[in-house]
Amino acid sequence: MTGLNVVIVGSGVIARTHAGAILRHPDLRLVALADPDPQANDRLAGWVGEQGAPTPARYASLGEALAAEAADLVVVCTPSGTHADLAEEALAAGAHVLVEKPLDASLPAARRIARAAADAEAAGQVCAVICQHRFDPASVAVATRVRAGDLGRVTSAVASVPWWRGQRYYDSAGWRGTWAQDGGGATMNQGVHTVDLLVWLLGRPAEVFAYTGVLAHEGIEVEDVATATIRFTDGALAVLHATTAAYPGLGVRLQVHGSQGSAVLHDDQLEYLHTAGGPDPSAYADGPDQSGDAVPAAELRGAPKPDDAFVTGHLRQYHDTVDAIRAGRRPGVTAADALLDVAVVKAVYLSAHLHRPVSVPAVLAGDFDDVLATIESTAAAAAVPAQVAR
Numbered sequence: 463m464t465g466l467n468v469v470i471v472g473s474g475v476i477a478r479t480h481a482g483a484i485l486r487h488p489d490l491r492l493v494a495l496a497d498p499d500p501q502a503n504d505r506l507a508g509w510v511g512e513q514g515a516p517t518p519a520r521y522a523s524l525g526e527a528l529a530a531e532a533a534d535l536v537v538v539c540t541p542s543g544t545h546a547d548l549a550e551e552a553l554a555a556g557a558h559v560l561v562e563k564p565l566d567a568s569l570p571a572a573r574r575i576a577r578a579a580a581d582a583e584a585a586g587q588v589c590a591v592i593c594q595h596r597f598d599p600a601s602v603a604v605a606t607r608v609r610a611g612d613l614g615r616v617t618s619a620v621a622s623v624p625w626w627r628g629q630r631y632y633d634s635a636g637w638r639g640t641w642a643q644d645g646g647g648a649t650m651n652q653g654v655h656t657v658d659l660l661v662w663l664l665g666r667p668a669e670v671f672a673y674t675g676v677l678a679h680e681g682i683e684v685e686d687v688a689t690a691t692i693r694f695t696d697g698a699l700a701v702l703h704a705t706t707a708a709y710p711g712l713g714v715r716l717q718v719h720g721s722q723g724s725a726v727l728h729d730d731q732l733e734y735l736h737t738a739g740g741p742d743p744s745a746y747a748d749g750p751d752q753s754g755d756a757v758p759a760a761e762l763r764g765a766p767k768p769d770d771a772f773v774t775g776h777l778r779q780y781h782d783t784v785d786a787i788r789a790g791r792r793p794g795v796t797a798a799d800a801l802l803d804v805a806v807v808k809a810v811y812l813s814a815h816l817h818r819p820v821s822v823p824a825v826l827a828g829d830f831d832d833v834l835a836t837i838e839s840t841a842a843a844a845a846v847p848a849q850v851a852r
């Protein structure tokens with residue numbers, strides 16, 4: 463079996479993590495980079511060479527790379543507003559695709575690529591979307607128990623993404639903090655991972671009620687703090703908090719509670735787990751913490767994380783993607799999954815704008831596309847300093 467030729471499109475910050483994961487995957491060969499910024503290409507190609515791997519070819523666009531290389535897998539690492547177009551281009555050329563999160567900045571574009579991905583899947587192509595935290599051993603341990611009913615009926619969840627991004631982060635690239643290319647702020651860019659885990663663990667989201675604010679940054683079009691309540695179709699309720707205005711930035715925390723158990727993920731590690739089979743939940747009993755039995759010690763809260771933890775996270779999803787390609791099966795995270803995540807995030811923005819609960823299925827179906835377009839174009843035109851935006 464020969465290895466798969468990989469082309470990375472977008473040679474910026476996250477591309478180095480992908481390159482690191484690709485170099486460590488036995489079935490992948492990084493053959494080319496495509497970025498209109500030659501310095502970005504050179505920096506990444508140089509780093510690849512320093513790792514002792516063959517230097518990838520460099521192109522100014524995905525089109526040029528596809529014309530010159532026999533690409534089996536295209537990895538989309540560009541600003542979020544370009545994901546759908548580039549993924550479609552790669553699928554049309556017959557390649558498998560792995561797209562960075564979120565699926566796209568715009569909901570209509572995300573819907574379009576999800577449709578194209580479904581068509582491509584019928585033709586045997588894989589289109590997966592990076593949601594690397596679904597593959598963390600701690601997340602897998604919790605999901606396995608939720609699916610087995612070991613937490614009883616899942617009743618609620620609390621998710622917090624209390625991060626800090628300084629003004630320099632937003633100033634570091636023109637696309638950050640814009641509606642057109644980032645698609646939103648703390649909820650879309652940073653919080654979407656946790657939205658994905660919430661939806662993965664709690665099921666179909668029905669309705670969202672939210673507030674958003676711009677409180678600690680200047681000149682960005684999007685929110686730096688959001689709070690929301692999400693109601694799921696089977697009745698479970700979740701609280702979501704996402705911010706880039708929580709100095710100095712703390713670990714992401716996700717609590718999932720059920721009628722017979724609870725689980726807590728903190729900073730990608732397992733902090734607490736109690737499942738059915740423990741003391742009778744109808745009595746007032748303190749259930750024992752079973753987290754030590756569920757994951758290796760290195761995945762428990764407080765265990766030191768290796769320096770390469772971020773690459774390892776992506777590598778886990780590469781293993782899933784390559785396995786899906788080889789086995790002709792669906793990947794662990796499909797474009798349809800990622801479309802739902804984008805719809806939930808857009809429901810947060812719609813609810814905050816309309817000051818009322820918003821139906822996620824209606825957002826998904828396109829009923830609010832015109833309102834979203836208005837929010838995004840008006841906020842873009844009116845990007846003003848934080849003290850005025852309040």
Ligand SMILES: NC(=O)c1ccc[n+]([C@@H]2O[C@H](COP(=O)([O-])OP(=O)(O)OC[C@H]3O[C@@H](n4cnc5c(N)ncnc54)[C@H](O)[C@@H]3O)[C@@H](O)[C@H]2O)c1
Pocket residue numbers: 471472473474475476477496497498499502522523524539540541542544562563564592594635651
């Ligand atoms: N999974 C994660 O944990 C994670 C972490 C960081 C970023 N991301 C995602 O990765 C994406 C990129 O983020 P980043 O921080 O690396 O951005 P970045 O600005 O550092 O890099 C983006 C690169 O894409 C290039 N580019 C822009 N348009 C292009 C096009 N049409 N064709 C080819 N190249 C193009 C730019 O020149 C730049 O070099 C975003 O969607 C972001 O949400 C995911």
